[in-house]
Amino acid sequence: MPLRLLPPRLASPVCRVAGGSAGGVLGGMMGGAGTGPVIVAAAPKPKPPTGPARISSGVVSGLKTSGSQPVYPPIARAAHMQGQVTLHAIISKTGSIESLTAVSGPEMLKGAALDAVKTWHYKPYLLNGEPTEVDTTVIVNFNLNGG
Numbered sequence: 001m002p003l004r005l006l007p008p009r010l011a012s013p014v015c016r017v018a019g020g021s022a023g024g025v026l027g028g029m030m031g032g033a034g035t036g037p038v039i040v041a042a043a044p045k046p047k048p049p050t051g052p053a054r055i056s057s058g059v060v061s062g063l064k065t066s067g068s069q070p071v072y073p074p075i076a077r078a079a080h081m082q083g084q085v086t087l088h089a090i091i092s093k094t095g096s097i098e099s100l101t102a103v104s105g106p107e108m109l110k111g112a113a114l115d116a117v118k119t120w121h122y123k124p125y126l127l128n129g130e131p132t133e134v135d136t137t138v139i140v141n142f143n144l145n146g147g
Contacts, residue, residue, distance in 0.1 A: 067120030
């Protein structure tokens with residue numbers, strides 16, 4: 001029987017196996033992937049947060065519900081000391097200050113800032129609808145002009 005050549009438009013360099021198709025996968029199954037059962041993995045459940053959520057001072061300041069203003073220390077006023085005191089705070093699920101430490105600021109003003117912020121109370125911060133502890137920064141400004 002003589003060898004018959006196909007016209008160039010019908011010849012495909014990819015299709016070299018009977019039953020194969022152009023663009024097929026080498027070693028793939030003929031006829032597609034089959035009709036076997038579909039395996040669906042369950043989505044992993046989100047892990048509950050470990051430790052307090054880190055929330056910006058701007059967001060937390062909007063949750064403040066009560067607390068006293070800092071009292072300007074007389075010695076700092078006499079020394080014309082002003083500036084800002086930065087505090088690190090952990091706020092409980094109920095909104096009370098759980099832990100408070102001074103991070104930076106003038107030494108003469110740190111005590112007054114700590115005393116005032118210890119009295120502050122916040123609306124509980126909700127994460128996925130649940131109250132959660134908050135790790136944040138609190139900035140207390142001291143200005144001799146009151147503004």
